[in-house]
Amino acid sequence: MSNLESDPARFTATLDDREDHAPGDEPQEAAGHWVLNANIGLGFSVVLTVAAFALVIWPIVYGPAVAVALVVLAIAQMGVHLVFFLHITTGPDNTNNVLALAFGILVVFLMVVGSIWIMDHLSHNMMPMDQTMQMQR
Amino acid sequence: MTDTGLPASVAALRRVREDPHRLGHRPHDGREPVRGIGMGTTGPAHKRIIVGYGFWIFLLSDIVMFSCFFAAFAVQRDATAGGPKMADIVDLQRVAIETAALLLSSYTCMLSFAATNVRNLLLTQVFLFLTGLLGLVFVLLEAWEFIDLANRGITPQRSGMLTAFFGLVGLHGVHVTAGGLWLATMMAQVQVKGFRRHIVHRLICFNLFWHALDIVWIGIFTVVYLIGSLS
Numbered sequence: 001m002s003n004l005e006s007d008p009a010r011f012t013a014t015l016d017d018r019e020d021h022a023p024g025d026e027p028q029e030a031a032g033h034w035v036l037n038a039n040i041g042l043g044f045s046v047v048l049t050v051a052a053f054a055l056v057i058w059p060i061v062y063g064p065a066v067a068v069a070l071v072v073l074a075i076a077q078m079g080v081h082l083v084f085f086l087h088i089t090t091g092p093d094n095t096n097n098v099l100a101l102a103f104g105i106l107v108v109f110l111m112v113v114g115s116i117w118i119m120d121h122l123s124h125n126m127m128p129m130d131q132t133m134q135m136q137r
Numbered sequence: 138m139t140d141t142g143l144p145a146s147v148a149a150l151r152r153v154r155e156d157p158h159r160l161g162h163r164p165h166d167g168r169e170p171v172r173g174i175g176m177g178t179t180g181p182a183h184k185r186i187i188v189g190y191g192f193w194i195f196l197l198s199d200i201v202m203f204s205c206f207f208a209a210f211a212v213q214r215d216a217t218a219g220g221p222k223m224a225d226i227v228d229l230q231r232v233a234i235e236t237a238a239l240l241l242s243s244y245t246c247m248l249s250f251a252a253t254n255v256r257n258l259l260l261t262q263v264f265l266f267l268t269g270l271l272g273l274v275f276v277l278l279e280a281w282e283f284i285d286l287a288n289r290g291i292t293p294q295r296s297g298m299l300t301a302f303f304g305l306v307g308l309h310g311v312h313v314t315a316g317g318l319w320l321a322t323m324m325a326q327v328q329v330k331g332f333r334r335h336i337v338h339r340l341i342c343f344n345l346f347w348h349a350l351d352i353v354w355i356g357i358f359t360v361v362y363l364i365g366s367l368s
Contacts, residue, residue: 023189023190023193023345034247034248034250034251034254035248035251037247038244038247038248038251041244041247042240042241042244045240045243046240049236049237049240052358052359052363053229053233053363055363056229056363056366056367057229066367067364067367070359070363070364071359071360071364073359074355074356074359074360077355078352078355078356081243081348081351081352081355082352085243085247085348085351086345086348086349096190097190097193100190100193100194100197101197103197104197104198104200104201107201107204108200108201108204111201111204111205111207111208112204112207112208112211114208115208115209115211115212116208116211116212119212
């Protein structure tokens with residue numbers, strides 16, 4: 001493609017400045033902005049990950065509460081990743097991304113909680129295995 | 138070529154740059170719309186936005202698929218059929234190294250995109266290579282874990298819990314492997330074709346994919362390994 005008119009890379013620098021943004025993308029900025037975001041994200045993630053492993057290895061928290069604490073730490077770290085690595089923000093340029101994410105979370109929530117809820121009830125209402133065997137005789 | 142995506146004027150572009158999120162609630166001058174943002178009467182959004190957004194939708198559907206595997210594991214957690222429990226098969230040290238490798242690879246992946254943004258070919262390639270290396274460490278550790286378990290007679294057909302375990306963790310491993318192959322082809326494309334617009338679009342998508350894999354791994358190491366090792 002020697003023809004300047006048809007060179008797709010020709011306008012790249014101009015085109016990077018956009019009002020609406022894709023997830024994981026932002027208008028062209030100095031690299032420092034990206035590196036700063038990456039550093040903050042990594043810092044938070046390391047703290048949250050180490051905290052999660054520490055909770056399991058050492059008895060820091062009251063035993064039965066550890067599982068809940070782990071879930072909270074995991075959700076916090078997912079949030080950190082969304083904000084600092086995927087650049088999901090609350091700005092008006094991100095409305096579409098946030099709405100899609102909200103729908104995704106809704107479906108995930110229905111899938112996981114719904115499955116656990118229904119299967120737990122089924123399991124409670126099941127006749128114990130030995131009685132089932134007796135009836136089949 | 139119709140899709141140059143050029144804004145109406147440099148002045149309009151400057152207004153967008155000064156207040157990109159319209160936090161001052163000033164309109165970007167309705168008389169002179171900026172093309173390519175997908176708002177108002179300026180036609181469809183620019184390809185860069187549509188590609189990224191479409192891939193975001195795909196990733197969310199991928200995460201929904203993972204959530205089904207998570208649900209299966211949660212339901213089958215106690216279905217051990219007299220076999221090994223989760224607490225018997227967790228090696229926390231190995232999981233910690235796997236987690237560190239994947240988190241660091243997410244970090245280097247983002248650094249590579251920072252380099253892409255300032256069109257630095259060498260740093261882009263270096264950080265992409267580091268990302269791939271850390272991803273390889275992760276996949277090898279996981280393969281080692283599966284081989285180790287299989288040698289102890291712990292296979293997917295042993296119990297419902299193990300079926301769900303190997304399904305969930307294996308699915309994630311397959312994703313990381315596929316991501317690694319994608320990464321290798323991206324390095325070749327960047328090297329040969331340079332930072333053309335559609336190559337940068339693909340790099341955006343790859344970044345999203347890699348970060349999403351790390352988010353899924355957060356769920357796995359928490360729900361499967363850490364909570365599994367408690368009981």
